[in-house]
Amino acid sequence: MKKNLLGFNILVLIALIVSSCSENSSDEFKDDVAPSEMEQDTKLNDSDNEMEQDSVANNLEDLDNDAIILDTRLPADIDSTYVLTFEDHFNQLPGTLPNADKWQSKLPWGPSVTINNERQYYTDVLNGDNNAPNPFDFDGNSNLIITAGLNSPAQVEATGLDYYSGVLTGAQSTPYRDGYIEAKIWYEPEVAGFWGAFWLLHRYYDSPQDTGANGKRRTEIDWEFVRGPGGEFLGGPYDTDRIPVAYHYDDGQWSISGGGFKGPNGSPGLSVQCDGTEITNVVGLGPVKQPSGEDLAGNWHRYGVWKTDNFVKWYLDGELVASVCDPAIVSQIEMYPIINIAIGGNFPGPPNPEDYPTSMLVDYISLWEPPVK
Ligand SMILES: [Ca+2]
Known part of the structure; x- marks a missing residue:
């Protein structure tokens, strides 16, 4: 240059x-x-x-x-030579389905596995699933709408779950090893049991190819838009002006989150943020708040993750807000984005049916990677 x-x-x-x-x-x-x-x-x-x-x-x-x-949109500390390699701006007409060239409308483990005691059924509309309502729409102003709501009695019978919702995974289109990914998201405040998320998962999560290369199986990087009242994981009422970030890896029992660094069976661990701040089993990551203390719900914000072989950094509106700077535990494996609304379960606690349906809007999801050498 x-x-x-x-x-x-x-x-x-x-x-x-x-x-x-x-x-x-x-x-x-x-x-x-x-x-x-x-x-x-x-x-x-x-x-x-x-x-x-x-x-x-x-x-x-x-x-x-x-x-x-x-x-x-690229945060200032990211190499300006990074180039856009994937993007969905959701410039679609109302009534259309998400772009099947970019997304799947299911999680890799399918709709029949319920995790964390969650209450939602992810209607797999891109595979013709009509057991529950279509959770996806577009507002005509370049935003994806993901809606979660109550299933009818017939839908409860068909799905075994009392809420419907939507998930988009980029498993086919966006696995990346080194890159910055960002979503611009709006979600509604004051929705009990809401657990929206923008997160990344190991490319071969739980498949035979998830072999534990570098000792890091089942890697996961999270932005979690959790509303109260607070379940088992949060231990009670939850402030609405903050959102957790987390990094999970290895056997699923290892996590770095607001609750600290948990090793196998909750044993103490130690890691470090990029500014030198220690992450221990007492002091963890986040949760992320706005400097003003204003609730992040009800306003548009940009949620970013920069992952390389050496670190994971979380950015709120382009500002670094949390990091894990430890090549010994950071994934050196490709990961892909997921966006969804989960309902209820161990994290947010029980939903209030009167708060539903509720929607999360997504303006875009964009990925930048280093130029090919
Ligand atoms: Ca858009």
Whole structure:
């Protein structure tokens, strides 16, 4: 990179895309259907609009032969050479289904396995499942809507569960080993038993190929949008201004979360955040709060994870908020994103039926990876 041109390139890029990149504006977070959203979607990276991106790249090449794709959504400490490798902006018409080229509407272990005593049935609409309502829709303003609600008696009989909900997994399209992934999400406050999540799972989770390479089986990285009242895992009423982050690995009994570092059978462990802060079996990660103390629910926020072979970092609205900086435990295996709403169970506690249906909106999910050498 010619350093003397870098600053100029950045200025040119900012001039090109500044009107569409006001992600840090607090006003934008309160505007869930801002017209600028669709504009941003198409201007920045939508694969349907490659011409515009090409023109940006061409302008750059006039200045410098080194191609740069600068996206103000990338946190400042991430190498600016990372390139967008996957994106869904959810620019779809209401009434359509999620893009089956990008997503599966089921978890890898299928709908019949209930974990954590959760109450929802994930309707697998991309496989023609109609045992419960379709949880997916689009609002026409470039947002995916995932809805969770009560099943009818016939649906309870068909599914064995009293709530329906939706999950999208990127198992086919987005496994990555080194990259930054971000989702912009809105979810409703004051919904008892709500457990939305944006998370990453080991590419071969629980399959015969999950062989424990590097000693790290069943790896999982979580953003968890948990509402009260608080179940077994939280131990009681839960403040709504904070959300847990977690890293799980090995045999499923190992976790680094708000409850500290738990080894097998709850034995003490030790790890470290990237700023040197120790993570022990008493002092863990997160939960993440806004500096203002404002509830994260009810507003748009950007939830990011930067994973490499050496660390996992969590970003809220582009700011580093938690990390695990320990190659001995961080996954060196490809992982893929999942977004869903779970209902009830050991984490949030029981749902209040009067709070449902409820919806979570997703503006985009984007992945940047280092350029191929
Ligand atoms: Ca969008």
